[in-house]
Amino acid sequence: MKKTSCVLAIALCGLTAFAHGATPVNLIPMPAQLSVNGQGFTVTAQTPIVVDSGDADARRTAEYLASLTAHTRHLQLAVKTGVPDDGAIVLKRDPQAPVANAEGYALDVTPQGIRITARDEAGLFYGAVTAWQLLTPSQGSGDVRVEPVHIRDEPRFAWRGMMLDSARHFWTPVEVRSVIDQMAQHKLNTLHWHLTDDQGWRIEIKRYPELTRIGAWRTPPTVGKQPQPARYGGFYTQDDIKAIVAYAAERHITVVPEIDMPGHAQAAVASYPELGVTGTRPPVSVDWGVNPYLYNVDDHTLQFLQNVLDEVMALFPSTYIHVGGDEAVKDQWKASAAVQARMKALGIKSEDAMQSWFIDQMGTYLAAHDRRLIGWDEILEGGVPASATVMSWRGTQGAIDAAKLGHDVVLSPAPQLYLDQMQSDLPDETTGRLPSMSLQSYYDFEAVPKALSAAQAKHVLGMQANLWTEHMPTMRHVQHNVFPRIAALSEAAWTPTKEHDWRGFLDRMPSQLARYRVQDIAYADSAFAASIDTDRNVAISSGQANVKLSNQAKVGSLHYTTDGREPDASSPLYVRPFTVKLPTTIKAVALAADGTPLAEARTRVLDLPSLRTRSTGELENCPGSDFRLRVQPTPDATSMAPTYLINVFDNCRLYRAAKLDGIAAIRVETASLPRNYALAHEAKLVKAYPSATPQGELVVRMDSCKGKQLASLPLPTDQPATFTLKGDLAKQAGTHDLCLVFTSPITGPIYGVGAVTLVPADKPAP
Template structure:
């Protein structure tokens, strides 16, 4: 159990009533379109019936869903009955005057609660809203719901989340859990990424090799870098039908993605005749952009159409996503057969050929009552009139598509790419940098300002993407999603005028308690304490002046200096702290209702700690801002350790090192697999030639071409983790240190876990 999860569970027993002000202090996410408070309240207990119209199956389903939620999170056992509405009860009714199919009204008076909607979706969302009203805190049993009137409907019709199951799979039960969370956030589009270079995850009965071969890759063993470890699996058609039905019961449409013409290596590994070269590659163990494409022969088109027949049989969604992204055209350019096909078709270049290929499949989908959806690269050579664009390379694709009359879903990187970490903290889980904060996601606007009113109508909505190269387990996925998914939900559902960052933050404590009840690994990155201090001044004076804050600038920071875990009775931070060294400062963040917003973090304040830098505290050397936060193995199931690594340049900077009295350096390091397919970006990888058989770590003063302070040879025993130690040439004052790994770029990556400068008697002749 994570530290935050433990604190959340403890908080359930200690939450106090939160004063409710005006109409904005109702603990709802996303915020309804209209909400008006009134005097009074209605108490819901186990004697309160839920009443639905006789014979209304959808109302009965919504009522039973509410029963399950209330039982799990509030301990309330509510009963449903089919009868006309009478007396003090929760009633679900139809109202033909509500125009939006997902819209509803919810009224709470001292006499009862009424949910009304025209369509099934509205009744369901009304029930979800009522569940949140029943869970404003972590208490159990009877609850008093304030009187109010809600009239609600979504801003956008597409409110999505994409899950990549190709790089790393999730179990059916884990996907069900994510669908439950989507429903709780009123998200309605589950984009399921099922095929890629690293694995084919959907059973196609006509082509069994797709899962016999394409669903499995050889990686590296957790225990030994030398022994291959088979990774993979797939979803049977029965499992897929179950997931589609499970989602439909929660008003969620599952949109499958079969990626083409690129990201095809698993398919070509299964059936080499689909590729350009005719040779069988392995299913890729490498992340990134692999070179394998489908060819454009008629048999390949028939193959894809046959696959789509089974896909359409499994997924009733209007949209079928066909990818279209990152199709590196090298193989097409080098193929005489492909070039001959281009001449026969009269297309001018490979982008136009991709457009033709996608157009054939788009027409096929149209003939079956479906529509093509693709990443914004499908714009590059033109696309069918009925195609919808998912804009991921910023908002430009959305702007271009809408101006051309195409519907569009905003799914822009990096703001909506949740494999980007949530903060630059050194205890973050694996993922990409730069961090995408909760505030940044909340501030996202789906409709680009460059569009006029008519063009803006083509924006269907927005979607968060969870790519899983660096998120190997469901715990990683949850940590990446929550609470940023709350921000997405509000951006997708609530009117612009209802969105307010401060108010949103005030509603998150109740949501964190709900997450704790559901055993969700929610990230506390936005609220985790940040320790700010001048390390060198502390080293010189023996006293550390520490300023405490957090990313969201929200919550009460309580601290201790006696080694105990901070609680509500611990001192409240209000101004910078002066701590006499050595000491240990522990801090946690709490909401105004007393619930925990972050787990406790600690900062050791002593010479050894202040002379050290952890992986996340080092920065890239000049020339490249690319950073990944990696675990030791690509398919690791643990959450730590994780290292910040630039795969283009094995060089890190230790900023502002105080070198007075420093005699030597200790570097805890790790070897990581170099499993990255970089395509045309491979030329950007910087080589640092080695002087010894296995390479070395060079430590330079200042710039990376500054004086060489020491050379630390790398071990040749193949160990994954190792420590390098050696003397430094004596230096005075404060300087940057540049740490460069020299080793062949076709070998492993090298990562730094921690660098520590060690005081002592300075060596007179530390030879580099």
């Protein structure tokens, strides 16, 4: 494929336009080998999909291709059996197919038609997915001309995964199937399904009905006098799970269940208190983070968990069963005389070694049933069963250590492959953790650490993106965080490293985005969205703004307007920064070469009030802690906005470089947010500030959080969901940082700042 060249003015060469002339082969992931030569083929409604008679597996794949093409291209293709004539799409299993493994396939497009061959049904299926992409090179319907491509393809990694967390937020079976559908279209083959945690037990275990009668439900937290929300939860019946596993298998996706142990056990202990260490019944947790409840280590609990695993193994035919093993804070074990006595009887010297023994019991049990244990990298602590596979999430060091010990590994590090990391710092971004992980960071991720030798690298099974859903309460949130980053992951996991080409990937993205749109996938356009920047203080002083436009991926041509109209290809092309007089409204959009928007147009109002206002995402952390989290007013919100950027360790925000000349007052849009964060040993890091009243104040200080106090705004006593704080600001001159500190008790709510506005003396504070 030709690399694109800069077709805009020299000043715009930081942005790469999509290739003109030769049409890119719009496939994601890019095949291992691809050439384009000869003449292509036009697929019409008269083009059949032909399979051998008696090959039920091939027919199932053919019907999948026909269904997907009908849905996304409105092109109805009939499936037939027998010897194909010219002018057909042929799917054929052939033991002599020119591929190396079961997931490989060959695909050729000639004037006689499209022919896909593979040794196994999995390869035939992936060939069909590639054929579907060839049939959807751009948004449209009906007949389609297919390029004369010749493909020999197979995946780089055997494990190409995504983890779906159904414990923190429950996804209906229909929603789970929608995730599986998209995984299949991206040639991912492993769904790691997180089914149990402190906040919910989601899998029916017939022997232990309390796990779902009690453990599947929680009552969300409230603040002050806010109304009590409805109980939240749900679970999958065993029939639900059987149907989902079968649905995934038809798309060549293995579902690997996760039953967390020995930590993240609060929902189970809430259901059966005798499983816990203290013997008391806690509620199902409403707190995100690291909760204290562990399973105890007596024979009854081990037997209980093995009985659970019996039912899990009956539902999931996967080789691997995930047992978690992460974030098991050992405080309860350390404080328990019974646990300490058990350790002494076993000759175990430390709680970490006790966890290793615990995990080894499960690994041995699984091995006796021809299954393999996989767990998060904490299972390395204190020793790990020889047969265990390690999923490295705390960076890549766990994978390096495990592979050097001879264990198979899956790379799934935070934050690089955590889909709950935000995709950008744009003001309209939704919930998630920071720092942001961009589309390119996913594309560039290398799953084989350089620290491994060639022999050790063979233990790397592959890579996986993790979708933790604490801050994704709806499927729209999920889709926003997953797409299009999952496309970048799919190419990183499938395509040989030497074929990776970030700019080529961007060339192919417009077609992929069109496929998302036609399937009503609410993908994020963060990588392509226009950012509209100016120096606020210069604009305030001069009455005019010097405007710079850009986007994260540096792709597309940027067009803008200053007259309120929506920008399109006929609007001015951004070449270099430009100057506008205040007030002006700028709208900007990035366009592909064919004029198709790569993102929704972004708008920025440039006037004095807006320039003196900082939204939640424009406020910084106060010095001392870099933890940043963007949340919504309630943990189970059903909308995408509003959002508030908070630091759970320090309820303090920084307004940088405030121009204070002539400023007389301050207005702060504020929200009371639940402090539902279990911080375990890090709770001691939460910062408290002295207050003048029981409920606390918002104190504004100049230059630093210990600087001169400019204002103190009392917090309300009745704790409404949202409120506005406003008051006089001591007169100052010049440009200064403002530190906004909430002095409220750290046992109460966290206060989120939606926006801060500085009000000049000649304007009343609204």
